[in-house]
Amino acid sequence: MTIIKCKGCESEFEYHHPSHHRQYCSRKCRTLSRQRYAVCPICGQTFTAIKRSTFCSVRCRDIAHRRDKVCSYCGKPYRQQGHGDKYCSRDCFQASLQERMRKCEVCGEPILSNRRKYCSYLCMGNAYRVRYLGQNNPNWRDRPKPDYGADWDEVRRAIFTRDNWKCRYCGQKGYIEVHHIISIRDYLDATFANDKANLITLCRACHNRTHAGVIKNAELRRLLKVSV
Numbered sequence: 001m002t003i004i005k006c007k008g009c010e011s012e013f014e015y016h017h018p019s020h021h022r023q024y025c026s027r028k029c030r031t032l033s034r035q036r037y038a039v040c041p042i043c044g045q046t047f048t049a050i051k052r053s054t055f056c057s058v059r060c061r062d063i064a065h066r067r068d069k070v071c072s073y074c075g076k077p078y079r080q081q082g083h084g085d086k087y088c089s090r091d092c093f094q095a096s097l098q099e100r101m102r103k104c105e106v107c108g109e110p111i112l113s114n115r116r117k118y119c120s121y122l123c124m125g126n127a128y129r130v131r132y133l134g135q136n137n138p139n140w141r142d143r144p145k146p147d148y149g150a151d152w153d154e155v156r157r158a159i160f161t162r163d164n165w166k167c168r169y170c171g172q173k174g175y176i177e178v179h180h181i182i183s184i185r186d187y188l189d190a191t192f193a194n195d196k197a198n199l200i201t202l203c204r205a206c207h208n209r210t211h212a213g214v215i216k217n218a219e220l221r222r223l224l225k226v227s228v
Contacts, residue, residue: 008033072096138211149190155199163201168223169215172203179207181217200224 002015004022008029015022024030038049042060047053055061066080071088073096078088087093101110106123118124134140149155159178166173179202180193187193200220202210209215 146184147190148184149194152190152194155194159196159199159201162196166201167203167206168200169202169206169220172205175204176201177204177207178202179210179220181220197224 003012004015004025005012006025006029007023009025011025013025024033035048037046038053039046040054040056040060042055042063045056047056055064068077069080069085070077071092072086073092074088076088087096098110101112102116103110104119104123105117106127107119109119111117111119118127132138135142156178160176165176167176178199181198181200182193184190184193200223206215210217210220
């Protein structure tokens with residue numbers, strides 16, 4: 001046991017671990033000894049500073065850190081109010097947000113999400129009604145059917161065998177179809193369109209999703225490269 005004199009209140013206290021260096025009798029004395037009185041450079045108020053405190057409050061600290069900046073929208077100089085401010089007022093922020101927002105391709109109304117093309121299902125239906133009108137519709141009756149070639153049945157069976165008679169995208173077995181990654185209508189000769197690197201086995205659901213644009217051709221090509 002060792003008798004130590006407190007560095008804060010100067011009272012003596014007993015300490016049972018002489019190997020550890022201790023200077024204060026309690027946490028209260030240690031905290032009071034570390035306090036110092038300082039004057040806030042912003043408001044001039046005297047406050048109790050702990051460690052390296054310079055300002056009396058967070059508000060005075062933010063005022064001291066403000067800088068003169070230029071508004072990103074209107075170009076007027078302003079005093080920065082907080083960290084990361086880019087606009088002098090809320091009106092400039094709202095006007096900038098309206099310009100950066102994506103607009104509906106049908107009615108021109110702003111859209112909150114940048115991933116959407118239309119503001120509502122009504123506008124989406126109107127756009128699809130124009131896009132798939134007449135011969136652009138896959139159900140067009142007078143549309144000429146593509147020529148798959150004389151050996152299409154053999155090629156189709158070879159692709160099924162290569163892909164183990166299951167969908168290469170979801171792995172489902174059952175009703176499967178052979179999909180041309182690059183449409184056969186884009187080829188002048190069906191022989192080039194029926195190349196094995198351009199064909200992949202898909203189920204009916206994945207086939208419909210591919211033609212709808214949900215499944216991208218890049219994903220299908222990646223599946224073929226992985227198998228090779």
